[in-house]
Amino acid sequence: MRVTSxxxxxxxxxxxxxxxxxxxxSNEQLSSGKKINKPSDDIIGMARVxxxxxxxxxxxxxxxxxxxxxAFLDFTEATFGSVTENxxxxxxxxxxxxxxxxxAETRRIISKEVQVLKESFHDLANSKLRDRFVFSGYKxxxxxxxxxxxxxxxDNHIGVYANNYTTVDENITGLDAFAxxxxxxxxxxxxxxxxxxxxxxxxxxxxDAPANRVVVAVSTSIDKETVLNELKEGxxxxxxxxxSYDNFMEMTQRLEDAMANNDVSRMETLLAPxxxxxxxxxxxxxxxxxxxxxxxxxxxxNEDNSLGLKGVVSGTEDADIAETTSAISKSxxxxxxxxxxSSNVISQTLFDFLR
Amino acid sequence: xxxxxxxxxGKSALHVSRAGLDVTSHNIANINTKNYSRQDVVISAADxxxxxxxxxxxxxxxxxxxxxxxxxxxxQIQVQMQNVGSSTVLNxxxxxxxxxxxxxxxxxxxxxxxxxxxxxxxxxNNPQALSQRTVLLQNTGRLITAVSKQTETRVxxxxxxxxxxxxxxxxxxxxxxxxxxxxxxxxxxSEGLSPKEANDLRDKLDGALKDLxxxxxxxxxxxxxxxxxxxxxxxxxxxxxxxxxxxxxxLLTEDEYQIxxxxxxxxxxxxxxxxxxxxxxxxxxxxSVLKDLRRLMASIxxxxxxxxxxxxxxxxxxxxxxxxxxEVGTKDYSSGTNMTSATITDMKDxxxxxxxxxxxxxxxxxxxxxxxxxxxxxxxxxxxxxIEFGGMKVVIENAQFYNGxxxxxxxxxxxxxxxxxxxxxxxxxVKDPKKIAASSSAEGLPGNNExxxxxxxMQNAAISDLRDATFSDFYxxxxxxxxxxxxEKSESAKFEDNLLHEMQLxxxxxxxxxxxxxxxxxxxxxxxxxxxxxxxxxxxxLLDTLVNLGR
Numbered sequence: 001m002r003v004t005s006x007x008x009x010x011x012x013x014x015x016x017x018x019x020x021x022x023x024x025x026s027n028e029q030l031s032s033g034k035k036i037n038k039p040s041d042d043i044i045g046m047a048r049v050x051x052x053x054x055x056x057x058x059x060x061x062x063x064x065x066x067x068x069x070x071a072f073l074d075f076t077e078a079t080f081g082s083v084t085e086n087x088x089x090x091x092x093x094x095x096x097x098x099x100x101x102x103x104a105e106t107r108r109i110i111s112k113e114v115q116v117l118k119e120s121f122h123d124l125a126n127s128k129l130r131d132r133f134v135f136s137g138y139k140x141x142x143x144x145x146x147x148x149x150x151x152x153x154x155d156n157h158i159g160v161y162a163n164n165y166t167t168v169d170e171n172i173t174g175l176d177a178f179a180x181x182x183x184x185x186x187x188x189x190x191x192x193x194x195x196x197x198x199x200x201x202x203x204x205x206x207x208d209a210p211a212n213r214v215v216v217a218v219s220t221s222i223d224k225e226t227v228l229n230e231l232k233e234g235x236x237x238x239x240x241x242x243x244s245y246d247n248f249m250e251m252t253q254r255l256e257d258a259m260a261n262n263d264v265s266r267m268e269t270l271l272a273p274x275x276x277x278x279x280x281x282x283x284x285x286x287x288x289x290x291x292x293x294x295x296x297x298x299x300x301x302n303e304d305n306s307l308g309l310k311g312v313v314s315g316t317e318d319a320d321i322a323e324t325t326s327a328i329s330k331s332x333x334x335x336x337x338x339x340x341x342s343s344n345v346i347s348q349t350l351f352d353f354l355r
Numbered sequence: 356x357x358x359x360x361x362x363x364x365g366k367s368a369l370h371v372s373r374a375g376l377d378v379t380s381h382n383i384a385n386i387n388t389k390n391y392s393r394q395d396v397v398i399s400a401a402d403x404x405x406x407x408x409x410x411x412x413x414x415x416x417x418x419x420x421x422x423x424x425x426x427x428x429x430x431q432i433q434v435q436m437q438n439v440g441s442s443t444v445l446n447x448x449x450x451x452x453x454x455x456x457x458x459x460x461x462x463x464x465x466x467x468x469x470x471x472x473x474x475x476x477x478x479x480n481n482p483q484a485l486s487q488r489t490v491l492l493q494n495t496g497r498l499i500t501a502v503s504k505q506t507e508t509r510v511x512x513x514x515x516x517x518x519x520x521x522x523x524x525x526x527x528x529x530x531x532x533x534x535x536x537x538x539x540x541x542x543x544x545s546e547g548l549s550p551k552e553a554n555d556l557r558d559k560l561d562g563a564l565k566d567l568x569x570x571x572x573x574x575x576x577x578x579x580x581x582x583x584x585x586x587x588x589x590x591x592x593x594x595x596x597x598x599x600x601x602x603x604x605x606l607l608t609e610d611e612y613q614i615x616x617x618x619x620x621x622x623x624x625x626x627x628x629x630x631x632x633x634x635x636x637x638x639x640x641x642x643s644v645l646k647d648l649r650r651l652m653a654s655i656x657x658x659x660x661x662x663x664x665x666x667x668x669x670x671x672x673x674x675x676x677x678x679x680x681x682e683v684g685t686k687d688y689s690s691g692t693n694m695t696s697a698t699i700t701d702m703k704d705x706x707x708x709x710x711x712x713x714x715x716x717x718x719x720x721x722x723x724x725x726x727x728x729x730x731x732x733x734x735x736x737x738x739x740x741x742i743e744f745g746g747m748k749v750v751i752e753n754a755q756f757y758n759g760x761x762x763x764x765x766x767x768x769x770x771x772x773x774x775x776x777x778x779x780x781x782x783x784x785v786k787d788p789k790k791i792a793a794s795s796s797a798e799g800l801p802g803n804n805e806x807x808x809x810x811x812x813m814q815n816a817a818i819s820d821l822r823d824a825t826f827s828d829f830y831x832x833x834x835x836x837x838x839x840x841x842x843e844k845s846e847s848a849k850f851e852d853n854l855l856h857e858m859q860l861x862x863x864x865x866x867x868x869x870x871x872x873x874x875x876x877x878x879x880x881x882x883x884x885x886x887x888x889x890x891x892x893x894x895x896x897l898l899d900t901l902v903n904l905g906r
Contacts, residue, residue: 039838
């Protein structure tokens, strides 16, 4: 190939351009710390980075959701702690009240304490967190139980996403927490077997009764049908005493009344329900414990996952500083060499030697 | 044979050496001239004289001055200029475009989109609180700003800048065509029928053709008999001897141009050159990038509204849209008719496809689905009668002119698209945070968050309008598409440029002037000139001797 002066000039010019470009790219990587500075730098890497960043972003939100639910559950759990304490105190008081050594007067005094417990139940059931009533289901703007201890909430659970696919229930409804369902008609002997205490689900007697109603009847008969029929028809013959309650507050109210009225046998019929209430609260607390456990597993998983993803994102988009720095010095050396050699080549022609 | 012959030989040698010096100086003078080809003298021995004693040379003669040029290489460069022209403009435009979707620099929508869903999550976590709802409205506002004010507006700005270049380039091309035609006329008249080339004019013409090719891909050839230049673009004559057909850039709609020569549309027939690059860029933006962006927003609007309408706000209101509902956009590519109304009849049937209502004749129309590339319906045109398809209804009427009533003709068409204004009209419809419908029932208020959960769920759902991608997947694929296009075009621009450069170096090696060579030539012709002068000097002395013989 015939080489002219232009070819040489041009080659020099282009070599400078190429070197400057390399220097610029390395410099950009060094200053941003990233090797992907725009999508076209590495489109596969870019797609991956976008995917992972979205996942990390979502994880952050799920973490916040989990924190929210955990705070809610912690609060519920603390409330249940107080409920358990109250119930246990109530059981003690009842056991004391039923002993023969107590008098009508002392029982009336105990009833005052039970009244305080009843009010405490009412307050606990109407607990508020972040301006929401905790035990009202969806009706978070209404207290769970009104002054007459009627439930005003519903039986819905508020779900919150803990990951892409799973929702976790945040709340326990007031009915689950402060009322229990009598599953079957149960009979236990009352005082050495002459009489029997019947615990009857309210809807067996009146289909329209609230699901949580418990009817208590003291009867001389052990036969369920007999007692049930008497209660249904309202003609009591074997049944000596009957009353009902819908929730813990009403149950406590019955106890309080029995103590105030010095009605020992009623007090005794209430011993089993109080135990059952304690059991129910324990059930609820273990339900909360299970939710908490699964949330903290989810949380750990979430954090591990984010950490792993961040590692991959960094590996994909971050520049290797050592490599970039050495690339920069390489380009600089090349530029220097180019300047030196080209200054020799392009400066002379034959004309310089003509006299 | 006489002494005078010596004078003649000396004179011819002087003449040729001086011509050599002329050409050498011309070369040196034009060392930096663009498109210049090195010239050289062609000399030969003059015809000898026959005598009884043999043939005697009569000196030297100058045959021609030729340029060193490789004509095949020249035409290769012309073609390569076309490739460089189009790839350069695509690279410019797409690398600008890429910056708008540069998620790596924190531009782009990905974060705004996930913030939108984060705000929905917060509403779901605390459906009764107004503060979370207000944050949702704010985050939605930021998403809208990012999409419409930033992304679409900036994409359109780039498109506008490139579109504005189209008439400018067309103007330049027309000037060039005129210059080239004039130059070729000058060459024809100056060369006449002689086989000798008008070197410098030819260089200029070659250069002008290269410049023209950079702007628009043309084929140039010379008429065999008349030697006249013919230049074609998109199978139409731009130049044919003295006849010049200027090209025209017709504004079709607000952002589309049609390139017309002599009444014929050659928009899609020009394959290369800057003008074709500009047209291609406009096509990529309108039919790929903007369409995808609009489809995404249309889909978010459609899906979110569908769920939101069935939900209940804190104030018990229901049936409300979250985003301003989609509307049908149209583009008119006809002359005798107007589309007087275009509405959505059934949001559920709306497929987010774009359709053309196009006239096969002046009485029959057909409906063409651009996405599936198929005709989905046809009918008889009656002015003012509604035409329904794909959940939409349009009405086409004859246009009223001052001198009569228009009518459709074959080839007329209307674009009917639910996407066209999806970003422009992407706005929030809910103003009152209480009206955000997080609840699935009126009874469930205020704690019911089922609709909010449903909307959050959509973030992970495969959306059929988006070819079964999720919203964020679809957006990612748009970013990747822009990145891929930009990367490809930047590679090809680099490649084409390198190729052109290699060709130019080859041209330089054939046609370029070397100062060293010219210096040597200068000495060569100078010495030859001196020797020729010596011949004349000798002849003079001989003559002197002869004249003085008789004394």
